[in-house]
């Protein structure tokens with residue numbers, strides 16, 4: 001399949017740079033969502049935005065309403081369309097639906113759109129800075145490549161509209177908010193928009209795979225749970241009446257040590273991290289409050305549950321030990337995921353036919369967590385097939401690093417490959433091959 005023509009590619013490169021400059025972290029992607037929704041709408045897609053495409057009960061790790069307001073104002077001041085901002089109603093993410101009107105499968109493609117909590121490098125050796133498209137937003141940077149994901153999704157949206165006559169069934173393009181910290185995937189999966197999906201496809205750029213390569217398969221998605229623990233004790237004079245206090249700092253400190261002491265499991269990889277511990281108010285005060293930010297991981301659901309359950313014993317045990325109150329807030333979660341072999345094979349087969357892709361890379365070990373897993377599971381649970389693969393892309397620095405940048409040629413072969421897969425899966429259904 002031929003690559004995109006020069007004009008098209010140039011437009012996508014510009015769009016990627018716009019997304020890059022307007023980097024927004026999870027649940028604050030207002031400018032980004034409004035931009036995507038506007039383009040999908042102009043292409044002729046039916047569009048759902050923000051609240052309309054989420055199950056609000058499954059939203060995790062969303063900033064406070066006050067913070068959300070600040071981000072909405074910022075997006076508007078940066079030129080976001082107020083009509084779309086209103087439609088979104090405080091939530092981010094967009095869904096474009098193309099109904100071909102012909103009987104056929106339901107295909108869903110997922111692109112995550114959020115940035116990372118990192119301040120972008122501001123020196124000449126960093127191309128986005130040098131060429132004037134570095135993030136204009138403090139502590140928000142597209143250092144994972146989701147600016148490319150959003151752009152590839154838009155490139156795909158254009159190609160599918162052009163090739164509409166070759167398609168059957170329904171196509172859903174999901175632009176997912178808040179992947180970082182695995183906070184948004186479950187809210188999308190639980191909304192029901194995947195309930196009729198036969199084929200689900202998603203990909204990540206980079207991940208150590210060079211440009212021109214595609215790794216059709218990924219393994220080792222770690223299950224993970226992210227949570228905040230708050231201890232509430234009682235302040236008292238540290239010299240005059242320490243016995244009247246309830247020490248939240250000590251509860252959190254003991255809990256931390258107990259958490260770090262959870263033994264690894266013989267059946268496979270497990271992880272626990274206490275990333276933040278904040279406690280106390282003043283030198284001569286028995287500390288009345290403490291906050292811990294914790295995450296657990298495991299190679300399987302059982303392994304993650306093992307760590308999580310032990311962690312719950314530790315944090316509540318520490319509360320009892322020091323007579324303080326404890327509260328828990330769920331901040332993010334992902335499950336494990338497995339791609340279906342038939343789709344992995346199809347990605348490999350089609351990739352090599354796309355101009356710009358020359359090599360199939362071996363299976364990638366993710367060794368991290370991805371909340372696409374909720375969506376893959378939702379589709380597979382109902383008998384559909386799902387795949388998550390890697391679109392190789394040379395990168396200037398590691399993912400999440402402030403010098404991250406990517407080779408924009410992926411904006412060329414990325415959409416072309418996805419479009420080819422969409423057409424193939426559509427045709428496969430009408431020629432009677434059915435699901436393989």
Ligand SMILES: [Zn+2]
Pocket residue numbers: 116144180399400
């Ligand atoms: Zn990331």
Ligand SMILES: [Zn+2]
Pocket residue numbers: 144145146179204
């Ligand atoms: Zn990422």
